[in-house]
Amino acid sequence: MTRIWTTLDVLRWTIDYFKSKGIPSPRVEAEVIIAYALGIKRIDLYLQHDKPLSPEELGRCRHFIKRKIGREPSQYITGQREFWSLDFYVSPDVLIPRPETEILVETAITYIRENFYKFIIDIGTGSGVIAISLAHEIDNIEIVATDISINAILVAKKNAAKHSLSHRIEFVVSDLFKGISRAKQFDLIVSNPPYVAIDDYEKLEPEIRLYEPPEALIGGEDGLDIVRNLISEGVEHLRSGGTMLIEIGQGQMEKVERFVRNLENIKQIKVVKDYSGIDRVVCIEKG
Numbered sequence: 001m002t003r004i005w006t007t008l009d010v011l012r013w014t015i016d017y018f019k020s021k022g023i024p025s026p027r028v029e030a031e032v033i034i035a036y037a038l039g040i041k042r043i044d045l046y047l048q049h050d051k052p053l054s055p056e057e058l059g060r061c062r063h064f065i066k067r068k069i070g071r072e073p074s075q076y077i078t079g080q081r082e083f084w085s086l087d088f089y090v091s092p093d094v095l096i097p098r099p100e101t102e103i104l105v106e107t108a109i110t111y112i113r114e115n116f117y118k119f120i121i122d123i124g125t126g127s128g129v130i131a132i133s134l135a136h137e138i139d140n141i142e143i144v145a146t147d148i149s150i151n152a153i154l155v156a157k158k159n160a161a162k163h164s165l166s167h168r169i170e171f172v173v174s175d176l177f178k179g180i181s182r183a184k185q186f187d188l189i190v191s192n193p194p195y196v197a198i199d200d201y202e203k204l205e206p207e208i209r210l211y212e213p214p215e216a217l218i219g220g221e222d223g224l225d226i227v228r229n230l231i232s233e234g235v236e237h238l239r240s241g242g243t244m245l246i247e248i249g250q251g252q253m254e255k256v257e258r259f260v261r262n263l264e265n266i267k268q269i270k271v272v273k274d275y276s277g278i279d280r281v282v283c284i285e286k287g
């Protein structure tokens, strides 16, 4: 007689299997994958723990378990990622939004409210999370969101539509500011650019290295190639009294500060730390 597998049996087996294969966060990953394979919420895994699974359901579980063993990020498997308490669609065309980037959104909201900023641009929008979170949070702002990748822009547009915010955001395929009219100036520039140094990239988890778009992560030898270009082009597109907010990585602030000190018309440069105490968001205020 073939064995009957319940939801809980499969979940337990998967957690052990993930543990034995060295998958990080095996319990959470198993819950996400099995719930997705069965088309139920994570909480239902426990509410329906004794439900026997059909051969089709077991087949789906096996398929998704195999993908996770190949170190595919569960966000690409499920096509979902939460950010700013909103649900976003993600595909391998875009970086999976990181929790640190919420600090960038939080900082942007403070600047917009305190300075009555209206014209905003998000450079390298990827899945669109920054632009969409800002549009969702604040009514009377106009947002342009760019990306060098047309496939990323398609993902961002899909997310804007999902949150009924398509009419609030203009999406443009553009390499930094090259696709933006020279005369166009903004109150606020926000960006989570690629900023990983090439040597650090090689040491990242396989989930990142094997599946996430390298062009969204790598910023040359010291990680700051794109940041420097972004700042140089950005100050030209910033109106007087405007601010540029850029996410950076651990240990990069000093170098960025030195670079900015050589520019004209900068009133102030500040940094906001993330919850681990790492310098995360550079704030460059134009005089």
Ligand code: GLN
Pocket (backbone or CB within 6 Å): 098, 192, 193, 194, 195, 196, 208, 216, 217, 218, 247
């Ligand atoms: N914080 C991300 C990581 O280390 C990098 C994001 C980025 O380059 N914009 O995976």
